[in-house]
Amino acid sequence: MLILLGPPGAGKGTQAQRLMAQHGLIQLSTGDMLRAAVKDGSDVGRRAKAIMEAGQLVPDEIVTSLIADRLDKEAHAPGFIFDGYPRTQAQAESLDELLAERGLALDQVIELTVDEQALVERISGRFTCARCNEGYHDRFKLPKAAGVCDICGSTEFKRRPDDNAETVRARLAEYRAKTAPILPYYEAKGLVARVDGMAEIAAVSQAIEAILARDAVAG
Ligand code: AMP
Numbered sequence: 163m164l165i166l167l168g169p170p171g172a173g174k175g176t177q178a179q180r181l182m183a184q185h186g187l188i189q190l191s192t193g194d195m196l197r198a199a200v201k202d203g204s205d206v207g208r209r210a211k212a213i214m215e216a217g218q219l220v221p222d223e224i225v226t227s228l229i230a231d232r233l234d235k236e237a238h239a240p241g242f243i244f245d246g247y248p249r250t251q252a253q254a255e256s257l258d259e260l261l262a263e264r265g266l267a268l269d270q271v272i273e274l275t276v277d278e279q280a281l282v283e284r285i286s287g288r289f290t291c292a293r294c295n296e297g298y299h300d301r302f303k304l305p306k307a308a309g310v311c312d313i314c315g316s317t318e319f320k321r322r323p324d325d326n327a328e329t330v331r332a333r334l335a336e337y338r339a340k341t342a343p344i345l346p347y348y349e350a351k352g353l354v355a356r357v358d359g360m361a362e363i364a365a366v367s368q369a370i371e372a373i374l375a376r377d378a379v380a381g
Contacts, residue, residue: 163266164374165244167345168274169337170330171285172359173366176297177274178245180367185374188236191245192225195232197322214324217332219249219340226256233260249341254348270377271348272370274359278334285330292318303363 164187166174178189196214199207206228210220229247236242248254261267287300293316298305306312311319324333348354357369 163241163244163261163268163270165248165268165271165348166246166274167271167341167348168359169276169278169281169341170333171281171288172274172276173363174245174274176363177366177370178243179297180363181243181370184371185241187241187243188239189243189245190229190232190247192220192228192247192249193245195228196220196225199228215329217324217329217336219336222250222252222256225249226253226260229257230260233264233266237264248344249336251340251344251347254344268348268351268353270355270373271345271353272373273345273354273356274366275356276359280360281334282327282330285325286327288325289319289321291316292320 164181166178168174175189175191175193178191181187182189196206196210200211200214201207206224209224213220225247229244233242244257248257258268284299284302287302288297289300290297291311291314294311294314296311296313297303298319309317311317324330345354355373357366357373359366361369
């Protein structure tokens with residue numbers, strides 16, 4: 163049971179995907195769930211759309227109920243990676259309750275640390291395969307063959323509407339005001355490890371793996 167914490171663009175989604183592939187853990191990304199709800203035009207999607215486009219946080223009770231539903235649906239998963247949740251103190255406390263009710267506990271909170279200046283550039287260049295969701299970047303990771311997904315061969319790609327410079331700045335401000343302040347809560351429980359999120363993707367993965375291996379050895 164792992165939380166990936168860090169501002170937008172820190173690489174949480176990328177690392178969560180790698181951890182899923184390597185450890186069979188299930189990624190629970192409230193951002194992905196909300197984007198799916200917006201696409202479906204559900205009640206939750208209608209409530210969340212404008213808030214997300216403004217780069218603000220969706221109300222706690224909405225995201226917490228999305229997480230609770232998924233924990234129940236995936237009850238037999240070997241473990242979860244929380245990506246983009248919790249983002250407020252209230253969410254952190256709700257997550258503790260949800261886990262305790264199900265006999266689960268957090269093992270680790272990994273904070274991906276970043277240089278905020280570089281984030282805007284990192285986020286505004288990113289796009290994903292419309293079919294398999296593989297992540298790419300205009301400067302740092304183009305497909306090997308131009309316009310063709312390395313993984314599934316699709317030629318369709320998409321960009322998130324909130325990945326523009328102005329919204330990114332609002333998302334960073336929300337992170338600083340509401341999410342970064344929950345770190346001491348987890349520090350007090352001795353759960354936080356820090357990884358340099360500005361390093362190469364493979365190096366970040368290695369650093370995370372080293373932390374997980376250390377903890378497994380330590381029991
Ligand atoms: P993400 O994909 O994690 O960057 O999330 C995209 C957007 O979804 C955020 O900017 C928020 O508007 C909303 N969102 C995702 N997760 C949460 C959360 N845990 N709490 C509140 N809003 C969230």
